[in-house]
Amino acid sequence: MDFTGSGRLMLVMMAASLWGMSMANRDWGSGSNQTGWGWGPYHPPNQTEGPNIINVGGSENWHFGFNYTEWAFQNGPFYYNDTLVFKYDPPSNTTFPHSVYLLPNLWSFLTCDLRRAKKIADPTQGGGDGFHFVLNRWRPYYFACGERNGFHCNVGRMKFMVVPFFRWHH
C-alpha cells in the first residue's frame, strides 16, 4: 500500500481546502482564468445559488475502480448543506453490491480500516434516486464503500474525503 503517495495527496488536498476557504468568497473566479496555478482546476462557487445536489462520480455513479479522490478534487469544493447522492445498483440487480460508510479519521481513510466505520447506507439504498447525504456538519467527511472488508475502498478506489466550505451567501 502506498502511504507516501496518498499522504502527499492528502496534504495537497488539505492545502487546497485551506486555500479555498480563504479565497472561495472572492469574486475573482468569474472574470479571470485560473490557469497557471499548476495543480488543478478551480471552480468558482455559485454565490447566488443555494445548496447544490451533487451526484457522486458524476455519470459514473458509485462503482468499483473509479478514482473518487480525483473526482472529488476536480469537482469540489463542496459546501456546507450540499447534498451528495450515491447511486449504485441494488443487490437484486448486480453481483457486486456497494454501500457507503463514514470512516472516523484520516488514518482509517488512508488504510481503508473499516473497524470503527459507521454505515450510512446499505447495499439496497443506492437504487432509484440514490442515497442522499447532506453535508450538515463542520467536519471532514471520509466516505468509503464498505464492501468486501475494505477491498472496494482500497483496490476499488471507492473512497474520497470532503471538507465542507463556508458559503458566503445562502
Ligand SMILES: *[C@@H]1O[C@H](CO)[C@@H](O)[C@H](O)[C@H]1NC(C)=O
Ligand atoms: C481562459 O483561458 C483560455 C485559454 O487560455 C482562453 O481561451 C479564455 O478566453 C480565457 N477565459 C477568460 C475568461 O479569460
Ligand SMILES: *[C@@H]1O[C@H](CO)[C@@H](O)[C@H](O)[C@H]1NC(C)=O
Ligand atoms: C450555478 O448557477 C447556474 C445558474 O443558476 C446554474 O446553471 C449552474 O448549474 C450552477 N452551477 C453549479 C455547479 O451548481
Ligand SMILES: *[C@@H]1O[C@H](CO)[C@@H](O)[C@H](O)[C@H]1NC(C)=O
Ligand atoms: C487517483 O487520482 C489521483 C489524482 O490524479 C492520483 O494522485 C492517485 O494516485 C489516484 N489514485 C489511485 C489509487 O490510483
Ligand SMILES: *[C@@H]1O[C@H](CO)[C@@H](O)[C@H](O)[C@H]1NC(C)=O
Ligand atoms: C443548512 O440547512 C439547514 C436545514 O435546512 C438550515 O436550517 C440552515 O440554516 C442551513 N445553514 C446554512 C449555513 O446554509
Ligand SMILES: *[C@@H]1O[C@H](CO)[C@@H](O)[C@H](O)[C@H]1NC(C)=O
Ligand atoms: C434493475 O434492472 C432492471 C433491468 O435492467 C431495471 O429495469 C430496473 O430499473 C433496475 N432496478 C434498479 C433499482 O436499478
Ligand SMILES: [Cu+2]
Ligand atoms: Cu463498493
